[in-house]
Every structure is written in structure tokens, then in C-alpha cells.
Amino acid sequence: MTAAKVDVRKDLDSYRARSGRFRLLDVPPRRYLAVDGAGDPNTSPTFTAAIETLYPVAYGLKFASRDAGRDYVVPPLEGLWWADDIAAFTSARDKSRWHWRLLLLVPEWLGPDDVDAATAAAAAKGAGPRLADLHLEDLHEGRCVQTLHVGPFDDEAGVLRRLHCEFLPAHDLRPTGVHHEIYLSDVRRAAPDRRRTILRQPVE
Template sequence: MSEKVAMSKKVDYKKDYKALYLPKTSPVIVDVPRMPFITVSGSGNPNGEEFSRVVEALYSLSYAVRMSYRGDEVPEGYYEYTVFPLEGVWDLVDRTKSAADKNNLKYTMMIRQPDFLTPSWFERFLEQTKKKKPNSHLDHVQFEHVEEGLCCQIMHVGSFDEEPKSFAAMEAFCKQNGYTRASKLHREIYLSDPRKTQQEKLKTVLRIQVEEREG
């Protein structure tokens, strides 16, 4: 394979950003910096076909950016990197209903992008992806920067349905260490493919925004 750009470095999120993506199975406080993402927002059951198409749209565009070094024009500052994992920020459509009702879920799914991606290159890759891999959700993909700031996170190992245990551990940790939860939203970072991994072995980073308690 002939490479059209000299790659002076390779970024692997599991090595270079270990603190953000590989926490321990006990809660920890992290300061999450401003980062570029492509995002799609929606609602409904994440086990449905519609959600799968959202995820496909994000991955197809992310791999277009990753493989752009093969093109005739390459983004300035391009470097080799491992595609970042899928992430989701979750909320409820109706907060008077149970969080166990998956049809009541509201989400913004996203994949972090390399810092050489610019708005103009995003538009170019988006148009290319729409032609090569048509998907109606590509019409709703946004390119934006997100800065979470101070957060508490944990590595949850096991089924998604068992996440409340990990959230309870984070809440208890924050209470004991002078932090309060700053938002009812939470972030999930998916390090395992649920289609290929046994539920008890799934690894998911759970993260909530916090603030230091006064007094």
C-alpha cells in the first residue's frame, strides 16, 4: 500500500488518553478537556433499527476521516490514529417516567475526531460519505467541540442493565469526597462491541459531570 502522506506519529486513545478511556472499576475524578466530535441526536429504544443506523452513520464518516490519507488531498497536519470509540450522552424524554423504559430515552451519540479535522474538511468528508454510504442520519450529523470539565467516571464491567450499581458507587464517592452531580445527564463510552461480547464482559466508561461542593 502506498501512503500519500508521511505519518510522523500514531495516536492510540487507549495509550495516549488512558486517563479518559481506561479508568479503574472504582470511581475517579477527571478533568475532561475540550475535544472535537461528530454527533447525532435522537430518541427511542437503542435496541432498535433506527439507533443502529445512527451508529452506522457516525462510524462511516469517522472512517472516511481516518482513511483520508489515501486521497488526492489530505488534511493539513494529518497523523495516523486509532478511530475513537462510540460515546453517548443520555437523558429522558419524559423525566416523570422510569429510566427503565427504553422508549423514553433521549440521546446524543458521538465519536471523537482528531484535532486536524476542520469544519471545511468535515463538510467535504460528509459529502463523500453520503455518496459512498447513503444513510439518512448523515443529514443530521454535526461537527462540534465539547468540553465536559470536571467529571466523575468509572469502568463499568457487565450488562448495561446493571449500570445503576456503578452510578450508585459514583454518587457515594462524590458525596464522601466533596463533590455534587452537576447534571442529570450522563455519558457512556463503549469499549466493547455488544454484538460480539458476552454481556458480563462488556466494558463501558460511565461519566457524570460534577462540581466541588461549597463549604
């Protein structure tokens, strides 16, 4: 019998969230493909290039793993976002001041050698305009609060204000890491009002 494909959106608790509910959870250490950048994601060519770099390597990893007998669904795109002033996210929404790190999860049974091979294969095909900037990121978030946002990205501001100004103080929590988003919907296909995004904040 062929083993079922692993799908982190179904198999891992940290990829589950409900709209309108903030949930505390512990996120174990995980490893990601990562590309960094800064500026407005809607206008920055480096942002688009980062996405175009991550996916060829991610699919190379998937196909190599499948050929070795363990198949999986390529995980959803994720992003870490930060700015010198939190208001750049929660009220001003000044995207020109944002910094970001785009991520794609690497399954735990794959290691750096597998990533090197997939990166070399992408380079040989001329895929990935920012392969020189691609790196592995080990993320140790630990205790987090997360929720599901349904709708346009620019409507996240109200949810983030409630998180930082209401939920965290009410539960005697404070942020310890940067804002993390998990894009459950394909932004190229989903209408803005139907986009499903997990919003996560590491806390203590």
C-alpha cells in the same frame, strides 16, 4: 520511520478507568461527530441508523488523515444519555424515556472542512441513513467522575446508584452535565458479560 498510529484509548488519560473505582479527573474540550435521538436503543431504528451514519464519516476522516500523513485508530463509540427523571437510569431503567446523543471523537488536528468533505464522500456513496442529522458537537465537560463497568449494560444501574447516592454526596459534589458512556468493547462482538464501558459524570 512511519509514525505510530494515534489511539485515544492508549494515549488520552480520559479514556482510562478502573472497575470498582470512582476517579476524579479534568476532561479538556473535545469535538465529536454527533447524531441525536430518543427511545429504547434496543428497539429504536433511529439508534441503529445513527451508528450506521457515524462510522462512514469517521472512516472517511481517518483515511483522509492517513493519506495526509497522520494515521489514527478510529475512536470508540460514545453516548450521552439523559431523561427528565434520573430514576429512569438508576432504578426504573425505563428506556422508552431516554434521550441520547451518539458520538465519535474527531482528532484535534482535523477541522470542520475535513468533516464536510468526509460527509460529502459518504453521501456520494449512499452511506449514512441519517447524514442530514449529523452535526459537530463541542463538548466541555471539565471536572468529571468516571469508572469502568464490566458486564451487561443493564447492570450499570447499581454502579450509577453508588455514584449518585454515595460517592457524589460523600465528596460534596453534584452533577452538572448528562451521563456519558464510552464503549471500549465492540458491542457487536463482545459477549455481554465482557463488555467494558466507561461511565462518566460531569460534576462540580
